Amino acid sequence: MNLHEMTAHRLHELLKAREISSTEIVEAVFNRIEAVDGTVKAYMTLTREQAMAIAREADAAFKNGQAAPLTGIPLALKDNMCTSGIKTTCSSKILENFVPPYNATVVERFRAIHTPLVGKTNLDEFAMGSSTENSAFFTTRNPWDTTRVPGGSSGGSAAAVAADEAVIALGSDTGGSIRQPAAFCGVVGMKPTYGYVSRYGLIAFASSLDQIGPFTRDVTDTALVMNVIAGHDPLDSTSVRREAPDFTKSLVNDVKGLRIGVPREYFVEGIQPEVKEAVAKTIDLLARLGAEIQEISMPHTEYALATYYLIAPAEASSNLARYDGVRYGYRAKEAPDVITMFKKTRSEGFGAEVKRRIMLGTYALSSGYYDAYYLKAQKVRTLIKQDFDRAFETCDALVSPTTPTVPFKIGEKSGDPLAMYLSDLFTIPANLAATPALSVPCALSKEGLPIGIQVMGKAFDEGTLLRIAYTIEQNTDVHNQKPNLAGAAGRDAGGPAKDAGRAHDTGRASGKDVR
């Protein structure tokens, strides 16, 4: 197996044994990027020089015995997290040349343990979308089938990890933006409990819903990333004052006695039969392994989508108002006065979906409509949260499909916003409830497309989710499969795909011995 294909915990073993160096891993990853990113288009910006410099720091840290589990492991960041001195665009024309003067808290945390940053990944503009087709620059492709979308909005990060262009990645999840692309790209993706991971430096879409989380090749790596990013940050007032546990302690291949709820409302019409079947089979597996499966009801689920599309745009309309051309970012030319400058800048700088949501949100907050829309949505949000509270009185966790369908074709839904919104039907409720949820691969479709199962849990009970996901992973084979990108084009058009890295280990990385 090539270095760029391995999991972080396997690479850590090899680094610790001094069999390989971080600089070699970073080289391997950049060679891989050169070979396939012309096809996949996961990255907005590559930061090779900085990555190599940090890899050298990492190698020194291993020499000095000061290495953490993710020291020296190549990381990709969704391009909506601020990186000091490195362009942070939100895949928007309005921030095309924006270079932040500061680092997001999550970036600082990885910087402190010498984790090399490979680059910034593509997203739907301002994280609004489910396919990366709303990026102002280009659409990322699904590594499993490059005619399909990788999901979104964190499609670039999901595709980067799936296509071995990064070992681990961070995304942000406002209504499913980590879990849906994780399911589409066949990787593990988790949205932690709201308030567990600092949002400082994450460019806001909807402040009360946004949460940063990991993309990884397996559940063990998810726990390792969580160990770095979770925990209180004094720079984020909504970050909880709570000590994060060692998440690797939850990597237990055992679900005996766990009460797992299956909410009836998540198995509605419109789910592709293959998806439904794959999830049902996984639930059967959990039952066979000793979990108590209960069918439950979460009656307000059907209102989640509508509620989300009032609250998220309302907050977005305010969060995105600062892009006015005065201080940074795009500024329209030839405006005779400041009001015209505001209008032209925003008309030219934002894409259609962003404008649609700003308008929706502005309307929902307008005087005379506030009570009927925003306030009512907040009340329904409380009801949805109560659905979760009630479910967790009898269940330790809930499972559902992550998405109703397998990855759809590029262009298939881009003209129909409502059809696109339905892609997040099952992921949105956990954002509204502020509870944790993850997606773990559970099967491949007949066409060879990934299918994910969503596991949802109580606030701050990521441990149980990791335990269930780990058990699924250890008892299925899907996570060992990789997309075939043999015919992929390199970043420089027409360049031959280079053979990447040295092979040190041909066996698959096992999670069992890394606890």
Add this chain to the structure above:
Amino acid sequence: MAYIGDYEIVIGLEVHAELLTESKLFCGCSTEFGAEPNTHVCPVCLGLPGVLPVLNEKAVRYAVKAGLALNCQIADFSKFDRKNYFYPDLPKAYQISQYDLPLCRKGKMRVMVNGEVKEIGITRVHLEEEAGKSVHSAETILGSDYSKEDYNRTGIPLIEIVSEPDMRSPEEAKAYLERLKTILQYTGVSDVKMEEGSLRCDANISLRPKEATKFGTRTELKNMNSFRAVQKALEYEAGRQEEVLRQGGVIVQETRTWDESRGVTISMRGKEEANDYRYFPEPDLVPVVVERSLVEELRAELPELPNSRMERYMREFGLPEFDADLIASSKPLADFFEEAAKQCRDPKAVANWVMGDFTRLLKAEEIEADRSKLRPRHLVEMLALIDKGTISGKIAKTVFEEMFATGKDAAIVVKEKGLVQISDEGEVTRIIDRILAENPQSVTDFKAGKEKAITFLVGQVMRASKGKANPALVNEILRKKLAGL
């Protein structure tokens, strides 16, 4: 002037005061006034993408203290909201403010107007952040080719104090502002300098027919840069509204700006009125929970406020109400008075100097009592010299001015300027003899029964002695001499 023509005047005021915290409301930047533009800024107060606010606890304490000083109820549970509008000096395009759950509400304040005590309700006191400062290339933003933005002020904590529409005249409004300023000053939460913009006032005014119970349509006045301007703007606006109503017109609800140079209010219609601020709860901050124990702690920290100080001055120092109120209405002045009065056996004399010469000199220098070189001990020492007869009351004025200008001790000023009172009988007699010789007509007049002539002669003697002759001695010797002539 509670009435104008057939109408009663109704006024409510909204006052913004910058809090005296060292750092801004949501970041660690300095609040220092007068720094180079854009030097007290950071990603947070510049509203860069991705930043989050962190509440300055001290600002909450200050706002609660102000609320307590204004007899408000302090909310157990309060929250911040976003007020959304576009303006170049507002980096996030929203101001973090408080909408429906302010920190303090339902307060009241007592104001003295023309010797009568009036109670004015305080609707609410809430906490919010300052905007930046636009410097336009011309007078107004619309007339300018370009504008520059200074974000040093952005994010400085403000309290907004909203009164009930309880004032019935522009004078009452001015008295309210003066007393509010005093209370904030006493509480130590704001330096209340209108000239530096740390205190600002908007006024709402409407008229209603005498005996009416419903309020009339109001206008909102902005851009008044002094208390005097507030009063003048209100007087003008009352007159304008009365004229409109008298001629059968209707008042349009609008914002009007005060033009100081022309002394008129001008409609700003179409600019402010179109704003829908789309308030909603600030999702980046958690609600503010003010524990009862904190409220009690802050209440205990409150200093003695002007009203109780006034009462104490009447009780302790025997000052008349007018004097006590006037001195208590400025904390620095009251502190000065109190320190001096404690060391004197005649507090009323101290009060006279403080209210008279001292206040006049402070005004001329445009400083407050705490910045004066003349300290309470100077006054105490000078009063002692008067008592001992070393200087006359008249000479003391000169000594006082010199002490004020230089900060020198009274005895030194008296010595350096040769101002010691002449109480030597021989010397006074010599001067009197000379004056009597030079003014035979006055002597004749006095002998003819014209009592006034002696006043003239005393004046001449004082003048000849450059004011230094002991007036009592002059009188005594002069009368003796005249009687003997």
